[in-house]
Amino acid sequence: MSERYSRQELFTPIGVKGQERIRNKHVLIIGAGALGTGSAENLVRAGIGSLTIVDRDYVEWSNLQRQQLFCENDAKKRLPKAIAAKNRLKLLNSDVNITSLIADVSVEELEQLIDGVDLIMDATDNFETRMIINDISQKHNIPWIYGACVGSYGISYTIIPRITPCLHCLMEDIPLGGLTCDTAGIISPVVQTVVAYQTVEALKILVEDYEALRNKIVSFDLWKNEHSAIRVAHVKKDSCLSCGTHRTYPYLSYQNRTKTAVFCGRDSVQIRPAVKTDRDLAQLEKILLAQKGEIERNPYLLSFTIGSHRLVVFKDGRAMIHGTNDISVAKSLYHRYLS
Amino acid sequence: MEIVINGEKLEIPIDVATVSELLQHYGLNQKVVIVELNNEILEKGNHQETLLSNGDRVEMVHFVGGG
Structure with a gap:
C-alpha cells in the first residue's frame, strides 16, 4: 500500500513524516451535508487515521446536486446521512477507522465525541451549533475550522485556541437563532472551494506545520469574481467570554434549553x-x-x-x-x- | 469617490459617506460583518462615524451560516 500516498509524500511540506502524522490523527466532522461530505472525502483519501462524522438528517433528492458522498439509492431509501456517508467512505479507503453517528450535536454529545480528537471540522448549517463547537474547542484546547456558504459566496476561518481570536471574538454576541435563514440556494463549486480552504488548513494542522496556517479570515464570491481576506490576529479580545481571561463558555449552558x-x-x-x-x-x-x-x-x-x-x-x-x-x-x- | 473594495477599484455613489452607509449600499447592514479600512479592522461601534475618503482600501467579510 506504500504507493497509495506517494504523491502526497512527494509534496515536501508533508513528506513521509507528515504522512505518518496524518495517519496518527483523529478528526471529528460535525455535519454530513455539502461541506461535511467534501471534507470527509478529502481527509479519508488523504489517509487520516480516524474519522468521526455526525449528522442528524437523512438523504433527500435535493442533496444530490452537491453532497458528494450520496447516490440516488440513498435518497430513495431515506438513509441517514451519517450511515450513507460511512458506507461510501469505507469504499474509498478501508484503512481509515470511520465512526458515524446519527445525532443532533449539542453540548452533551460533543463532550463525549471530543475524546481523543485532534481537530474539529465545521460542516454545520447554523450558528447555534458553531458557538457550541467554539466553546468546546476553547475548553478542551482543540482547533476547529469554520466553513460556510450560500449562493455563490463562501467563507472560512481557522481557530487555534490560545493563539487566534475565536469565533465569539469575531462575531461578538449574536442572539441565538437571531440570524435569518439563507434561502438563496447554493451551487456546488462554492461548496468545493470552501472545502478546499478548510481541508488544506486541516492538513497543515495534522502535519503540525502551524507556520503555514493562513491566519486570515477568507471569503469569496465565485459568481461575482470577488475575493477578500482579512488578518484578524489582533481582534482577539481578552474580555471574550469564550476565550478570554474570565471565560465562562456561555454557549455550553444556554444550549440545554433549546x-x-x-x-x-x-x-x-x-x-x-x-x-x-x-x-x-x-x-x-x-x-x-x-x-x-x-x-x-x-x-x-x-x-x-x-x-x-x-x-x-x-x-x-x-x-x-x-x-x-x-x-x-x-x-x-x-x-x-x-x- | 473612488475606493478599493476587496481589491477592486470602484466608484461609489455620492450619498455614501460613512462605513455604515457603504454596508447599507451593499446590503450588508443586517449581517455580521468584519470591515478593514486601510489595513485596520474597525470596531463595530465606529462604523457609523467613520468617514470614507478617496482612495481608501476597504475589505469586507460577512458571516453566513449555510453548509
Missing part, C-alpha cells in the same frame, strides 16, 4: 425530546397504522405522511416535522401522532 430548531430554507422543524430515548419504531408503526397517513420505515427512522405534513422519527427520539416553519404547529403534530 429543544426545537427550525431548519433553514427547508420548511421543517426539528423537535428533540428533553430526555434521550431509544424509540421502538416497529411499535410506533403499529400505532400509526390506525391513522390514515402513509408510513415508511428503515432500520434508522420512520416516516409518516399525513396531509401536507411529513413526520420523521429517529431512533434517538428526535422528530423532524416537514411542511411547516411554525414551531407550535410542529409541536402539536408531534404530540398528536408521536408522543
Whole structure:
C-alpha cells in the first residue's frame, strides 16, 4: 500500500513524516451535508487515521446536486446521512477507522465525541451549533475550522485556541437563532472551494506545520469574481467570554434549553425530546397504522405522511416535522401522532 | 469617490459617506460583518462615524451560516 500516498509524500511540506502524522490523527466532522461530505472525502483519501462524522438528517433528492458522498439509492431509501456517508467512505479507503453517528450535536454529545480528537471540522448549517463547537474547542484546547456558504459566496476561518481570536471574538454576541435563514440556494463549486480552504488548513494542522496556517479570515464570491481576506490576529479580545481571561463558555449552558430548531430554507422543524430515548419504531408503526397517513420505515427512522405534513422519527427520539416553519404547529403534530 | 473594495477599484455613489452607509449600499447592514479600512479592522461601534475618503482600501467579510 506504500504507493497509495506517494504523491502526497512527494509534496515536501508533508513528506513521509507528515504522512505518518496524518495517519496518527483523529478528526471529528460535525455535519454530513455539502461541506461535511467534501471534507470527509478529502481527509479519508488523504489517509487520516480516524474519522468521526455526525449528522442528524437523512438523504433527500435535493442533496444530490452537491453532497458528494450520496447516490440516488440513498435518497430513495431515506438513509441517514451519517450511515450513507460511512458506507461510501469505507469504499474509498478501508484503512481509515470511520465512526458515524446519527445525532443532533449539542453540548452533551460533543463532550463525549471530543475524546481523543485532534481537530474539529465545521460542516454545520447554523450558528447555534458553531458557538457550541467554539466553546468546546476553547475548553478542551482543540482547533476547529469554520466553513460556510450560500449562493455563490463562501467563507472560512481557522481557530487555534490560545493563539487566534475565536469565533465569539469575531462575531461578538449574536442572539441565538437571531440570524435569518439563507434561502438563496447554493451551487456546488462554492461548496468545493470552501472545502478546499478548510481541508488544506486541516492538513497543515495534522502535519503540525502551524507556520503555514493562513491566519486570515477568507471569503469569496465565485459568481461575482470577488475575493477578500482579512488578518484578524489582533481582534482577539481578552474580555471574550469564550476565550478570554474570565471565560465562562456561555454557549455550553444556554444550549440545554433549546429543544426545537427550525431548519433553514427547508420548511421543517426539528423537535428533540428533553430526555434521550431509544424509540421502538416497529411499535410506533403499529400505532400509526390506525391513522390514515402513509408510513415508511428503515432500520434508522420512520416516516409518516399525513396531509401536507411529513413526520420523521429517529431512533434517538428526535422528530423532524416537514411542511411547516411554525414551531407550535410542529409541536402539536408531534404530540398528536408521536408522543 | 473612488475606493478599493476587496481589491477592486470602484466608484461609489455620492450619498455614501460613512462605513455604515457603504454596508447599507451593499446590503450588508443586517449581517455580521468584519470591515478593514486601510489595513485596520474597525470596531463595530465606529462604523457609523467613520468617514470614507478617496482612495481608501476597504475589505469586507460577512458571516453566513449555510453548509
